[in-house]
Amino acid sequence: MTIAEAVRNYVETHPFIEEGLTDGIINYSGLARRIQPLIQEQCTQPVREAAIIMALKRLSPSYYYQVSAGIKKFLNRLGQFTVRYDIHDYTFKNSPGLIGKQGQVFSYVAQHRDLFYSFSQGIHESTVIASRQMHEYIMNMFKREELLAHKGHLAALTIMLPKDNTEISGIYYFIFKELAWQNINVVEVISTTNEFTLVVGEEDVEQSFRLIRRLKGS
Template sequence: MKTISDCVEEILVTQPFLEEALSRRIINFSALAEELQDTISNMLRKPVKTGAIMMALRRYHPPKDLRHSNNLKSVLKNLGDITVRSNLVDFTFKNSSTLILSHSKILESINTTIFYGFSRGVHESNLVISSSEKQHIIDEFVKETMIGMQDNLCAISIALPTNNTQIPGLYYQIFKRFAWEGISLHEVISTTNEFSVLVEDHTVDKAFSAIKKLGNNYGVGLFD
């Protein structure tokens, strides 16, 4: 049978910001208990007192392996090279039987020194490229269905250590920092040991600063 503690944990694990604030004791337990009262009562299908919720909140402990991961601390403190590329455009095309052919033609003719990224989803594909090639892409993909196009973008690329795939919480820390700084991400491009985010030109300085803060403040937040 589900308990109040089970309900509290279920809610907190789906709201990491709330979970972190709770672990740092910067939330008013009484106010939060009142806020969760109706939700937990509905989950249990019976009235629940705020005092019982407060007790469950005080007893809740976030995963220790996330809060005290020495590997995660080390990675955030020693992030690799950060590279910024500007004047980019992002195309979104509907997947088709000819899309890969159009893509291959581009690969045969573009300058290999420019920024270029291609990712294919189930229903659509994205192509990010330097704005100097914008018209070239439009011409080569003229028979494809363009879903969207966004220019005036910048890419911030971060070199990650080779063991980054074995470190829980790494990407959470990066996305959390962007969210706290109020930075919207237009696109995310990831390879095994490199992570790139696309942001609009006017937010690139703020986004770059947010990434640098990851290393400077590696001991703040979940690591308190």
Template sequence: MQTISSCVEAIVLEQPFLEEALSKGIINYSALADVLQDDVSQTLGKPVKAGAIMMALRRYKDRLTVSKPYYGLNALLEQLGDITLRSNLSDFTFRNSNTLIDSQAAILNTIKNKSHIFYTFTRGILESNIIISSSEKEAVLESFKNENCIALKENLSAISLVLPKHNTKVAGLYYQILKRLAWQNVSLYEVISTTNEFTIVVEDTFVDSAFSIIKNLNKN
């Protein structure tokens, strides 16, 4: 059975920025209750007073303060490793095919002795993605000449962050990174992740802001 508290919590959980603002105590409860009143009333099928919603918001905020494991996340942020910036990158998207793996093998053979080249390959269900140093653009086009290129984006940069080995044991790390980028209106073109490394790819116009945000993740 739904209650005012469960209904309010469900609404807040759908809006991470709102939850963050609540946890920091920077929300006007009265104004927010007025905004939520219609939605809560409609969900419960009966009129709900703004005062009852305010009480539910305050109780939820108290639970956030007690239960959120910020201590573990803050400790993890303090242990973030090196940051690497690679610029002048191109992003190719190809439709998956039976020959795509052979095309990938061809480009890998071309760049195998070029240790300075940036290269990533991601295979999805319907399409695959290659991000590579723009100096190898023609080599990619030649290697994949028989494939269906869906998109090509140039003037990109990649910012890679080394994560502590126990990063998978603490919830919220990626949320903290993506939240801060979103707050500064930094648009991500691609996100690449391995177990202990996190990389964002952005257009060159966002690279200065993105690098500054990643560099200062461990500062409140």
């Protein structure tokens, strides 16, 4: 394998390095030093930093923009947005009681269509995200459970995704990067196959909504 081929393969498997290179925020020499051992493993001839730098510079700008252009095209196909206010976030230590009572909670929510409820189980703890109207119900239902954290005054922004979203790499990175640049703190993320929900502070939801709308229209 030639040095140019090895460098191109590396960039193909690290698609957002192209973003830094085209924005001028990644130094060619620094990147070359970092990836030199990896490139050397794939090449039989000795690999010098200068050769890697030359290979990086020879990659065409159109190639560098393929990934971001593909993501932007995908974002143009985002579906309906839904915003819910008065959301609370609870974190409980895992226990048989906590898991076992979820069926009762979901039955309750099914009878009250205006409520929002999400349960995410981790290895040691689980997160409940719910409408403020459920606060007393949740605290009573899980009164014997160990509450690790609780936060209110949140909002949930749900975005419907195109069905091919699992086939496009970098979607979440692109969205989170834009939110971070605007200093928006994402408290929680809820994801299903075709839905993506961001939980943010109520003070950030309007800006988050405008940002996602702008990404969709870009």
